[in-house]
Amino acid sequence: MTTIYLINNALTMNNLAFPETESLISKREKRILSIEGEEESKNIAKLEYLQKVNSIYTSNYVMSMGTAKYLAQKLELEINIKSELGERVLGNLGDKKIRVVQEMQENDFNYKLNGGESLNEVKRRMLKFIKNLLLEEEDKSIALFTHNVAITSLLSEYCNKGFNLDNRLILNYEEEAIVDGAWDGIRIIELVFDKDKLVSIKRRK
Numbered sequence: 001m002t003t004i005y006l007i008n009n010a011l012t013m014n015n016l017a018f019p020e021t022e023s024l025i026s027k028r029e030k031r032i033l034s035i036e037g038e039e040e041s042k043n044i045a046k047l048e049y050l051q052k053v054n055s056i057y058t059s060n061y062v063m064s065m066g067t068a069k070y071l072a073q074k075l076e077l078e079i080n081i082k083s084e085l086g087e088r089v090l091g092n093l094g095d096k097k098i099r100v101v102q103e104m105q106e107n108d109f110n111y112k113l114n115g116g117e118s119l120n121e122v123k124r125r126m127l128k129f130i131k132n133l134l135l136e137e138e139d140k141s142i143a144l145f146t147h148n149v150a151i152t153s154l155l156s157e158y159c160n161k162g163f164n165l166d167n168r169l170i171l172n173y174e175e176e177a178i179v180d181g182a183w184d185g186i187r188i189i190e191l192v193f194d195k196d197k198l199v200s201i202k203r204r205k
Contacts, residue, residue: 091116
């Protein structure tokens with residue numbers, strides 16, 4: 001069996017003043033963890049079930065690497081940085097708000113802005129990465145530090161979709177709510193595979 005932990009840390013600094021010339025994707029890649037985010041990352045490294053992790057992968061976003069560093073240090077593991085685990089590329093927002101684009105994409109997985117990715121494209125990117133990982137890291141325990149939309153897109157392959165009263169996407173697996181529309185802290189979701197076949201999904205935090 002191969003166990004994959006999908007880990008997202010949404011506790012980032014929101015009061016960063018970037019130069020006006022900085023692109024949106026660059027701003028998102030450079031966002032750092034808040035003090036609370038750093039403390040929660042330290043706590044992740046102490047979780048008993050993560051002590052068996054054999055490999056650590058993160059996106060190329062500072063927030064993901066910052067979250068992974070404590071577990072990597074504790075387990076004396078390298079951090080493998082993979083752009084495939086990056087967040088969805090938003091594209092040209094124009095006068096649109098990110099929240100509005102998010103809702104539109106959750107209701108239509110093919111919708112995307114100019115220069116951006118649809119949720120289906122993110123899902124295909126993530127699925128390809130997972131498929132290769134299952135071949136390379138069979139029967140190991142792996143921590144993937146990635147992002148909320150990337151995780152949601154991936155899990156939509158395996159879960160039943162629905163919407164809450166705020167019209168936010170929710171995902172259920174065997175009657176358990178795995179994604180409930182709220183990404184306001186740290187989330188850890190455990191996927192277990194037998195070779196390339198999914199066996200179970202469980203929300204651990």
